[in-house]
Amino acid sequence: MPDTSKHLLFILAPLVVVFAVLPGVYQNHLLLFNFVIFLILAQGVNIIYGFTGYLPFGYVGFFGAGAYGFAIMVMHLQTPAPLAVLVGGVVAVALGLLLTPLLRLSGAYFAIANLAASLAVLHFVANPALENITKGPYGVSLTGTFNPTDAYYAAIAVLALTLGGVVYLKNSAFGLALQAVREDAVSASMAGVNVVKMRVIAWLASALVAGLAGGIYAWYVSVFYPDNVFSSDFSIFAIVFALFGGVATIIGPIVGVLILYGIYNLIGFTTPQYFQLIYGLLIMGLVLFLPAGLVSLATRRGWNVP
Amino acid sequence: MSPETKPILTVSRLVKRFGGFYALDGLSFHVVPGEILGLVGPNGSGKTTAINVISGLYAPDDGEVAFDGAQAGGIASHRLVHRGINRTFQVPKPFLSLTVRENIQVALAYGHAAGHAAATPPSMAELLDEYRLKEVADRPAADLNSAQQKMLDLTRALATRPRLLLLDELAAGLNPAELDWIAGRIKALAATGMAIIVVEHLMGFIEQITDRVIVLNAGKEIFEGTLATAVREPQVIEVFLGGEHAA
């Protein structure tokens, strides 16, 4: 069986099925929803960081743009929710296009500029002068489209799409070329790869994924403020989860989300007083001892990790 | 090689500046298909810079590069690769975390533009076999020694089916047996009609494989002809004895 089918059958399908049936047996639906959202965002980070090396510290900018794209469509045009989610994705891609000049930067400069860009978008959206359009700092209330069940399944659909995209990257010449660009852009161009085009495609793909997730998040919660959907927690969590598991693989970010977000909720419920401490120590340990993520425990032994 | 053969590459009065410093200062030369041209000169004379400009890494500040009769100066590298120019790097630049096989795969997949009907590309198996990379094919490029990394640079270039190949100190660091072997490979490539420019400090190697040499000093050509004549030229002797690489 070709690797692509294997990955779709043994990674994507089980994950999607498990999350599709879990609401029937587990009561905390909001938690399940958050898991799905972070699985999407961690894979979005994987696409841009794992495959091209750009660390998107302002990744939440796309998420928030998607949420507000959704809200504006619903508030002003009474768009049906699924269509408004797609618009959220388009808005994020448009923002991504606007930010393509950032790709000229590298390393920490890119990360910082991206963070600044996401803050700029937040302040733009939260500007009281735009109250007529975005409701400014006062937040939006979208009771008309409120439907957590549909929103949850939409999130699973986007997760499947995102994972499908990552499976493609992992198994295609296109994904290989992206990694080549990440390793050495000059050599990649000598292999005939159009470096700028590849970077822009990966950047927009990761923006799309976050925008769709943001739109679905808005659909699910229906009431939110700019600070909620532009919270840098989303960027940081998604990055930490992806790195913890190991980027440039399919399962790394999945493992990262399941373990870290699982622990996060576990400590949060049981011993909230130690929460920050334990979480902080865990992340420090990771960076010090496993900089290439959990999957590197296997790759170091020469095992091939999908 | 007949003198009527049309050059595949013509470089005219090429200038490349870094700040106020002229790394190339009016360099002109040409190379014809099937020819192996040596590019020699002391450290810092502009050899690598010439290769960088011809392969599209730097845009020239003045002068012209014509490849196959069409303007090639200042065009993006990947486009030039698709038109048939490729190169190796003085310090090899493989994709370190990718396996040897994946390194070559990228070039096989992206090395030629769609619709460009040229010769059939070399196969992965051929490349791995001919450049002694078969045993390490599934190891990350980071595991290779420097000679193997040079061969990987070369196979990546060859996977794109170049008609002009620029070799920047490919032989440096190879042992005598490897030198003989790679000299044979380079000659075999030229025999297929590929034009090859060889930058090298090892004069014995240059002697063995080149038809003609250009001697560069301070970004300018100071001699053009066979190596045997070059070493009798007072100006050439002076720049070489003045530099650290006495021939």
Ligand SMILES: Nc1ncnc2c1ncn2[C@@H]1O[C@H](COP(=O)(O)OP(=O)(O)OP(=O)(O)O)[C@@H](O)[C@H]1O
């Ligand atoms: N990117 C750059 N920025 C500034 N100066 C440069 C750059 N590249 C090359 N130079 C300078 O241009 C001159 C020519 O360098 P080049 O690398 O072309 O020499 P070379 O003939 O290849 O030397 P070597 O035999 O040591 O490899 C040197 O003085 C070098 O310092």
Ligand SMILES: [Mg+2]
């Ligand atoms: Mg050099």
